[in-house]
């Protein structure tokens with residue numbers, strides 16, 4: 281018999297689940313651990329995993345730090361699967377959009393958003409003074425000040441950058457591996473996504489590989505601290 285995650289994979293034939301797995305972001309579990317080491321979580325501290333999928337980060341944080349983790353996502357099936365996975369009983373599961381989080385201002389000591397919809401004002405609203413913000417996200421890599429503008433947007437909301445790890449190379453390699461996988465196992469993935477779905481996934485991955493190889497897109501991990509401004 282397969283695991284709960286295998287059952288979810290069987291039910292959701294989508295490339296990003298196949299390619300990225302349970303820790304569904306660039307860098308996988310190592311990236312989650314890199315952020316966890318810098319999130320300053322302690323037993324009982326409230327942590328929000330926004331756009332959590334199966335809440336891999338929330339479950340790991342709850343198990344390893346004793347934090348009171350909340351996993352939120354727009355898809356309740358993902359949350360239901362996460363709840364039944366190891367550590368799921370330690371986490372609170374909430375169906376919600378990152379654009380409108382059902383939490384009071386300043387509820388969380390650490391706010392996470394890993395390769396999901398980043399909504400800066402809403403993520404900031406739910407963060408307590410002194411909170412940390414952990415992001416795994418695309419970042420502008422252009423030579424026209426895109427990265428500076430990205431950081432300035434967070435600074436204007438009262439955040440100070442405390443740690444950064446570039447992941448553009450990892451992202452390029454992840455999308456290349458994924459494209460290769462889909463090409464090598466075409467019959468399997470055509471059956472899984474349908475012919476049109478397969479070609480769409482392949483086009484999406486080819487576009488991602490090209491954009492990362494040309495330096496048009498970049499990726500990174502960021503830890504910010506709320507200065508209370």
Ligand SMILES: C[S@@+](CC[C@H](N)C(=O)[O-])C[C@H]1O[C@@H](n2cnc3c(N)ncnc32)[C@H](O)[C@@H]1O
Pocket residue numbers: 296302303304305330331332333334335336337352353354355358376377378379393394395396397
């Ligand atoms: C690539 S997965 C990342 C999942 C998770 N953060 C992780 O790192 O394992 C993106 C997730 O974001 C969720 N999502 C997309 N848009 C969202 C939104 N506006 N609000 C909340 N969740 C969203 C999707 O349902 C999906 O589970």
